[in-house]
Every structure is written in C-alpha cells, then in structure tokens.
C-alpha cells in the first residue's frame with residue numbers, strides 16, 4: 587500500500603479560520619448515567635432494514651403532521667440501510683422528536699444505540715426535515731460501536747463524513763453538495779500547533795472534522811490500495827457483521843483490526859497510528875487536486891475528471 591505523506595503543523599490561515607467556526611453539531615456523548623424517559627406517545631413502529639423504529643413526538647406545537655415526521659425518520663433510516671446492503675445494523679431505536687421551541691431542525695442526541703432525540707421547533711418546514719442531515723447523523727452513531735471517551739472523534743467524525751456520502755448514494759443530495767461541504771469545512775480538522783493526535787486533542791475541530799478527515803482519507807486510501815475494489819463501506823459492513831453497533835463498547839484497536847480484516851488491508855490501522863497516536867496532517871490541497879475537486883472563491887466546486895483519482899471521487903458518492 588502506498589502511504590500518504592504526513593506533515594506536522596497547520597497554516598496560519600487555517601488556524602484563523604478555525605476561530606471563526608460555527609456549527610450546529612453539538613450532539614452529546616452517550617453515557618451510561620443518562621437514560622431518557624421512555625417515550626409514551628410512540629403510537630407507531632416503523633420497520634426499516636429489519637430494525638424497529640418507534641417514533642414519539644413530544645411537545646405541544648408540532649408544525650407538521652405526524653406522517654411527515656415519520657416519513658423523515660423512515661427515509662433517513664432507509665438511506666443508511668441501503669448503504670449497509672439493506673440492513674440497519676441495530677435492532678431498533680426509540681426516536682423522540684421534540685417539537686417545542688422556535689427553531690427548525692436543531693440539536694440531536696444519540697445514546698447507546700437505543701435512543702435518539704432531535705429537536706424540531708416551530709420553524710421546521712416540510713422541506714426542512716426531509717432535506718436535513720441531523721437524523722442521518724444521529725442514526726449513523728447507532729450503527730457504529732461505542733468507544734471510550736478519548737476516541738469520540740472516531741464516532742463523530744464517521745457521522746460527519748458518512749452522512750453526506752450516505753445521502754449522496756441515495757440521491758438525497760448531489761455530489762457537488764457533498765464535496766462543497768467537505769472542502770468547505772475539512773480544514774477545521776487539521777492539527778494545529780501543539781496537537782497531540784486525535785486521541786489526545788479534544789477540540790471541536792479535531793473531534794468532528796479531524797474525525798471526518800480520518801475516515802475520508804481512509805476511504806480514499808482503501809480505494810487507492812485496492813484499485814477501487816474495497817472501501818470504507820466494506821470496513822463498516824464487516825464491523826457491523828461482527829456485531830459492532832452502539833449497543834456495544836469496543837476498543838479502537840478492535841475497530842482497526844476489524845476494518846483491516848474487512849478490507850484485506852492495513853490501511854485503517856496505519857492511518858490510526860499516523861493520525862490518532864500522532865498529529866499526522868493531510869495535504870488537503872493536494873488531496874482535492876488528486877480527486878479532481880476544483881474549488882472556487884465563492885465556495886462552490888466543480889469536477890475535473892482527468893485528475894488521477896477522479897474515479898475514486900466518483901465512486902465515493904455513486905448510487906447503489
């Protein structure tokens with residue numbers, strides 16, 4: 587396998603940009619001490635990809651009919667099940683939509699592969715939940731093993747990166763949207779001065795976008811190493827087949843072992859050594875160029891299919 591070159595440090599411009607960061611991604615860490623009240627108004631159970639999803643609506647001011655909220659839950663789960671070959675790799679979820687408040691689709695919380703809460707205030711419109719990423723992000727947490735606190739970046743990064751890929755593969759967003767968002771924010775995940783690697787640097791940027799960078803590079807490197815035959819999806823499918831979902835607590839060593847076993851490579855474990863145990867940086871400008879993602883000053887992107895890894899870029903968001 588060809589190894590990427592990693593370099594220490596971060597440009598001043600990227601560091602300054604990180605200071606201006608704004609986000610809605612604030613879902614909290616599952617802990618054994620937190621168990622939400624069991625929903626009492628879940629009057630319908632959806633079955634998606636073999637998983638039973640109960641939907642409770644809490645709050646007195648839902649801005650949409652229940653059927654719209656349920657359709658959002660169902661579609662989000664179905665997109666993930668499709669990514670996993672038709673099966674949602676968790677037995678079931680109790681989903682609570684909190685409809686009080688002035689906002690639109692806002693904060694989400696996932697706990698222990700069992701409970702998801704998403705706030706959907708009065709500004710939630712029909713086009714909003716249907717096109718929103720929060721439910722997919724939270725559900726993806728349920729499909730991946732729980733990890734000790736210091737490895738939270740691995741869980742948040744996976745949901746941050748994979749939400750876009752899952753939705754693109756399902757046709758919910760287009761490839762330009764995916765790469766525009768990845769290009770627009772991935773630099774927040776690079777190590778800054780004094781960084782000690784993803785396992786020991788718990789800033790927002792490193793947790794969400796550093797983790798996303800890890801998984802995106804893993805996907806690219808898996809495809810590069812195998813001629814586009816194996817990918818992050820093969821690693822995650824294998825982890826799911828070994829019973830790895832958020833009802834289980836795994837060690838990252840086991841995650842890396844299983845990801846390697848599922849792909850017949852050592853890509854994920856090597857990347858873990860470089861980026862989690864050390865502040866391995868990624869030359870993003872070079873990576874975007876290799877993938878054929880052309881960025882413009884207004885934040886939009888276009889594609890160059892003559893780029894050396896253009897086929898890999900296309901495969902990442904390809905449907906099916």
Ligand SMILES: [Zn+2]
Pocket residue numbers: 613723724727741742745
């Ligand atoms: Zn999250």
